[in-house]
Amino acid sequence: MPGPGLIARYLDALAGQLPGPVVEELADGLEETYRRYLGLGLAPEAAAHAAVAEFGAPELIAAEFARAHPARRAARRLLAVGPVVGLCWAVALVTGRAWTWSVPVAADIVPALALVTIVALLAVAARTTRYRAGAAGCIGTAALDAFMIIGVLAADPAARWAVAVAMVASAARLGLSARLLRPVLAGGG
Amino acid sequence: MRAEELKGHLDALLLAALEGGPRHGYAVIEALRADTGGRLDLPTGTIYPALRRLEQAGLIAGTWSVVAGRRRRCYRLTAAGQRALAGRRAAWREFAATVSAVLEGGPCPDPA
Numbered sequence: 001m002p003g004p005g006l007i008a009r010y011l012d013a014l015a016g017q018l019p020g021p022v023v024e025e026l027a028d029g030l031e032e033t034y035r036r037y038l039g040l041g042l043a044p045e046a047a048a049h050a051a052v053a054e055f056g057a058p059e060l061i062a063a064e065f066a067r068a069h070p071a072r073r074a075a076r077r078l079l080a081v082g083p084v085v086g087l088c089w090a091v092a093l094v095t096g097r098a099w100t101w102s103v104p105v106a107a108d109i110v111p112a113l114a115l116v117t118i119v120a121l122l123a124v125a126a127r128t129t130r131y132r133a134g135a136a137g138c139i140g141t142a143a144l145d146a147f148m149i150i151g152v153l154a155a156d157p158a159a160r161w162a163v164a165v166a167m168v169a170s171a172a173r174l175g176l177s178a179r180l181l182r183p184v185l186a187g188g189g
Numbered sequence: 190m191r192a193e194e195l196k197g198h199l200d201a202l203l204l205a206a207l208e209g210g211p212r213h214g215y216a217v218i219e220a221l222r223a224d225t226g227g228r229l230d231l232p233t234g235t236i237y238p239a240l241r242r243l244e245q246a247g248l249i250a251g252t253w254s255v256v257a258g259r260r261r262r263c264y265r266l267t268a269a270g271q272r273a274l275a276g277r278r279a280a281w282r283e284f285a286a287t288v289s290a291v292l293e294g295g296p297c298p299d300p301a
Binding site for chain 2: 022025027028029030032033054056057058064065068183
């Protein structure tokens with residue numbers, strides 16, 4: 001983008017916090033603002049200072065985008081329902097004496113590691129402007145639910161009521177994750 | 190007039206600014222500044238997340254074009270946005286008439 005270094009540095013600061021298409025839109029608006037001040041007779045450096053001041057701090061803009069972005073709402077909803085689904089599975093696995101099931105060690109470790117990663121991604125998306133963490137968290141949650149449903153059906157075909165409840169909870173959350181993911185992916189980042 | 194009170198009506202003001210036809214973000218801000226006599230004193234950059242929020246709600250729709258080598262996003266009101274604007278306008282008229290009736294002693298508005 002043409003214009004003094006101040007504008008380039010400002011856009012760099014935005015680019016560090018916001019998705020590319022959003023920065024492109026802001027760059028267009030900032031260029032228009034800059035040109036308006038040039039048209040009012042300001043020197044290039046003064047026009048850049050005025051344009052950047054009028055636009056507001058990059059942190060403020062990023063925070064407003066984060067508040068509006070569906071990734072944050074999606075992450076917060078999944079974090080809110082997570083403990084309920086987790087509790088269902090805890091009851092199902094304990095009452096089903098899951099430790100007696102003959103499953104590969106990886107089937108124990110992988111979902112546990114996945115759970116920790118997903119919670120971390122959702123926590124990041126719920127508090128920051130890292131929207132991709134929200135999308136990854138939604139996909140990860142859906143994948144974990146699908147893994148648990150299929151894996152437990154394979155490992156413990158004699159469905160007990162607690163297992164059935166946990167599967168229904170996971171299936172419901174799988175649907176929720178899919179519904180939340182669509183606006184997250186369409187939300188510009 | 191307090192700028193904070195205007196900000197409380199930002200969504201309706203943005204919808205109204207797009208009623209006359211599609212505009213890009215900066216044109217929306219300029220229209221609002223002109224129409225409010227410069228009283229809407231928001232950091233320009235914060236209009237863009239507000240537009241994005243209205244787009245996610247389905248009230249406006251954005252499309253990309255290329256102008257002078259730069260990518261530009263233009264917004265237009267959707268049918269839902271037109272209905273929302275009509276609703277906000279009716280609610281505002283009722284509110285303004287009610288407050289005016291008390292503060293200025295005018296006729297009480299018809300509750301219907």
